[in-house]
């Protein structure tokens with residue numbers, strides 16, 4: 001069996017960049033990767049242990065039929081399988097070329113975070129499907145090419161713009177050119193890009209993401225609405241400009257060389273960068289009017305207890321980033337009220 005883990009991605013701020021070519025259409029902005037996301041398992045039915053799947057929809061007929069079987073969180077899920085079917089449809093040419101059919105295949109997805117709440121689960125689902133099919137059938141596609149199918153599925157359904165390219169990265173991700181992987185550009189700003197000499201390898205990446213989801217927001221309804229689109233892009237571009245400014249002494253991913261001729265950022269400070277990212281995210285959430293009063297109250301309550309907090313784009317979800325010490329205190333104070341994740345620093349994992 002092939003198993004693929006794709007981290008979830010919470011966007012803090014973004015701007016929308018249209019293009020007639022869907023591979024170039026996308027968003028700019030910044031977000032954070034979590035150590036929980038979507039696990040996609042794939043194999044042929046005869047090799048698959050469906051013992052743990054206990055659902056009325058999965059009757060003997062569907063188990064005995066030769067059709068592709070998609071299971072999401074232990075059951076059939078016609079709504080959430082749309083992104084999976086879209087990705088497979090887009091891969092049809094690549095599959096037909098090798099004379100490959102998906103009949104008799106099982107795709108089992110475990111979605112570890114809330115769906116539709118701004119965690120980029122649709123992108124993680126699409127990416128997991130493209131990568132796992134590529135692995136199972138040895139299609140020889142690169143991760144970037146798999147990402148292009150996932151990006152196209154997202155853009156066509158209106159479920160996301162920049163999550164796919166971000167989910168191929170690590171830590172806190174800044175998107176600098178819009179588009180699919182291989183067309184757009186994104187860089188990991190925390191933990192800091194490593195130099196060839198591994199200078200930053202030991203930098204502290206013990207940061208935690210704290211969330212509370214109050215409900216879903218339909219991403220498609222916001223990003224296809226002209227009024228929202230205009231405001232999001234105006235505010236998103238202004239936010240990114242401020243975020244990238246260096247006059248506050250906070251270095252975001254730039255480099256200079258030290259006396260040993262090794263590229264380092266002596267001024268670079270992970271916690272300050274996170275603080276700036278969260279401040280920018282809250283500015284964006286407020287100025288676009290996307291954040292509800294309920295979420296603002298939570299932001300207010302967490303003030304001083306975390307590095308910063310804001311709204312997950314696009315879901316009715318609060319997200320905060322905290323140090324280990326802050327996280328331990330919060331766990332004790334708000335027992336059971338929040339979900340806790342670690343900042344994802346490894347990225348996508350494929351287990352064969």
Ligand SMILES: Nc1ncnc2c1ncn2[C@@H]1O[C@H](COP(=O)(O)OP(=O)(O)O)[C@@H](O)[C@H]1O
Pocket residue numbers: 079080081082083084114115116117118119120121122123125157159160217218219220314315
């Ligand atoms: N217009 C739609 N039609 C069908 N399914 C949709 C549609 N929009 C979203 N979905 C499904 O809902 C899920 C969540 O999508 P999305 O709103 O992008 O959430 P998230 O914020 O978690 O990325 C996906 O699995 C996707 O397949």
Ligand SMILES: CC(C)(COP(=O)(O)O)[C@@H](O)C(=O)O
Pocket residue numbers: 009011013014026027028029116117118119120121122123159160161162163219223313314315
């Ligand atoms: C914010 C969003 C447009 C949607 O994110 P989600 O609702 O999590 O699918 C994202 O894809 C981005 O471009 O930053």
